[in-house]
Amino acid sequence: xxxxxxxxxxxxxxVSRETIKKLSIFREFLLKENQKTNLIAKSQKDKIWMRHIHxxxxxxxxxxxxxPVNVLDIGSGGGFPGIPLAIATKNLDIQYTxxxxxxxxxxxxxxxxxxxxxxxxxxINKRVENLKNVEFDIITCRALAKITQIFNYAHHLxxxxxxxxxxxxxxxxxxxxxxxxxWFFEHELIKNKLEENSFIVKINGLKKIN
Numbered sequence: 001x002x003x004x005x006x007x008x009x010x011x012x013x014x015v016s017r018e019t020i021k022k023l024s025i026f027r028e029f030l031l032k033e034n035q036k037t038n039l040i041a042k043s044q045k046d047k048i049w050m051r052h053i054h055x056x057x058x059x060x061x062x063x064x065x066x067x068p069v070n071v072l073d074i075g076s077g078g079g080f081p082g083i084p085l086a087i088a089t090k091n092l093d094i095q096y097t098x099x100x101x102x103x104x105x106x107x108x109x110x111x112x113x114x115x116x117x118x119x120x121x122x123x124i125n126k127r128v129e130n131l132k133n134v135e136f137d138i139i140t141c142r143a144l145a146k147i148t149q150i151f152n153y154a155h156h157l158x159x160x161x162x163x164x165x166x167x168x169x170x171x172x173x174x175x176x177x178x179x180x181x182x183w184f185f186e187h188e189l190i191k192n193k194l195e196e197n198s199f200i201v202k203i204n205g206l207k208k209i210n
Contacts, residue, residue: 008049011194012057015088022087022116023053029115030078037104039078050194056081058192058200059140059165060088066137067093074128074141074154076100076109081142081167083112086121095120097136101127128153135159142167147175151183151206164203172199182209 009020027048034040044051059081063069073082076098086096098121100106106125113121124131139154139162150166168175176187184207192198 005049008054011050011054015057019088023084026079026083026087026112026116027053029112033108033111034078037108039105039108052078052080053084054194055167055192055198056084056142057088058167058190060085062163062165062200062202063089063094063138064092069094069137070135071096071138071140072128072136072154072157073098074139074150075144076123077102077105079109079112081140082121083109083116083118086118087116090118090120095122097122097124097134099124099126099128099131101125128157131157136162138163138165140165140167147179147201147203148182151179155206155208158206161204162206164201164206166201166203168199168201170197172201176201183207184209 005020005024009015030039030048031045034045040052063071063085071082071085071094073096076082077100079098082096082098098109100109100123103125106123109123113123134157136157139157141150144150145153147166150164172189179185184205185203186205188202190200190202
């Protein structure tokens with residue numbers, strides 16, 4: 001599938017021109033910074049609009065209408081999905097915390113936040129296991145770890161109604177089955193209409209099995 005802004009616009013008819021303009025600025029900044037910091041693989045630089053930005057915005061409909069919402073994006077790296085989501089919901093009461101343990105990547109995220117004037121974004125340079133005394137309504141991440149590991153990393157940051165929105169691929173069912181050995185939760189698989197074996201896993205009611 002063509003990775004052009006026109007193709008992105010066709011597949012995201014509800015995204016405004018102003019938002020697309022800011023997403024374009026972010027994309028160019030990402031490409032520039034990627035030359036000195038490994039934010040995305042070189043093989044992905046011609047796939048940013050659809051593979052990364054479009055994919056990030058797939059959870060947009062699951063956020064809207066639930067404000068106010070505090071979102072945690074674990075291992076934000078090149079800014080996905082947190083930065084595109086923050087751009088698209090800048091006028092809504094949704095706050096994003098982007099946590100990234102690698103200093104160069106967190107510095108990139110902070111520069112992107114300032115460049116795009118994203119007052120709804122906070123960047124933290126530490127491991128998520130070391131984040132304390134805060135709870136989130138939504139926890140999300142892309143290409144970070146298996147579901148069981150994500151629960152281990154972030155369970156202490158949840159509250160009774162916290163929802164996980166996790167980008168997952170072909171092994172998602174195996175990961176879910178593995179996680180049920182140690183955790184109780186309800187889940188829903190949301191398929192990617194444009195890419196086979198690509199899913200959003202919506203998880204709620206997370207509890208540790210004693």
